């Protein structure tokens with residue numbers, strides 16, 4: 001992974017002074033600190049970070065420096081990365097399917113908490129000598145998110161009861177976890193899951209050491225900033241209503257909502273054809289990979305190479321990425337100033353999550369330079 005370097009100025013002055021021809025992710029450390037402070041002060045429990053959303057040095061180190069102690073990791077590579085940057089960090093390995101070798105690496109790295117969603121994977125954890133906490137991951141068939149991770153992972157309530165009993169019998173701290181799906185804007189999803197977790201723990205006759213309410217907290221994608229404080233309040237109310245005066249300690253593991261605002265993506269127009277067709281220097285094989293699945297981010301600023309804003313009346317455009325694949329097209333029709341031209345720039349806000357981590361080098365593109373903006 002290439003390093004980020006620091007520029008004193010703004011994206012506009014960077015454009016004017018450097019005229020970059022490759023895509024750039026501009027990092028704003030203050031935005032990351034602000035968002036982490038919101039979680040720290042508002043979430044009624046331990047705030048951890050899902051490294052998969054953005055694994056850059058600057059994100060991991062800034063969060064750690066700001067007081068984040070615990071990282072949710074999904075693979076040995078993420079484990080090594082966090083251990084390298086923050087040797088004293090606590091690790092939660094919450095990818096519920098792991099090879100025996102991966103479990104051994106987690107054990108060696110001192111993983112403190114594991115999630116599991118089926119009996120064969122639980123037996124594998126026990127056989128490989130995992131210690132600490134095991135959280136049973138629940139899946140409920142429900143909507144409300146832009147993309148439902150539950151399709152892939154999670155036990156149904158009946159199986160979760162059996163798993164929880166086996167976890168407790170094997171001598172682990174027994175916890176539960178779930179993921180409402182990423183970019184979840186139906187705040188009642190957390191209530192539904194929390195109520196069902198309570199029910200499962202009751203049926204299993206197990207006292208939960210902790211309840212991990214996962215990630216899924218929404219980011220600001222289209223002009224309406226989500227109310228994270230309302231989600232925190234909803235979670236606190238649900239836990240109080242169901243678990244009463246003996247609630248489990250709470251954990252959350254946001255990815256997207258923590259890092260989304262701390263990067264802006266700068267892309268450049270490579271060419272304009274008749275009928276309002278544009279080609280950019282990045283696309284769905286690059287930092288916009290998830291747009292095909294969950295829709296585009298609509299917070300765009302258009303600039304000339306001078307850094308001046310272009311605010312002319314908009315027209316509908318078809319926008320393609322730089323590769324030779326016709327699939328490399330931004331979803332839908334994009335509203336852009338009718339005067340946009342070859343060499344102009346588009347600055348896209350809210351691009352910190354699932355952008356650099358999902359880039360591919362297809363056709364020699366997808367390399368996104370990272371620049372830290374120092375005001």
Ligand SMILES: Cc1ncc(COP(=O)(O)O)c(C=O)c1O
Nearest residue numbers: 050094182215216217254255256
């Ligand atoms: C176990 C787990 N926790 C947390 C996250 C982060 O989710 P989000 O970025 O929607 O907050 C994910 C995303 O895949 C996940 O799989």
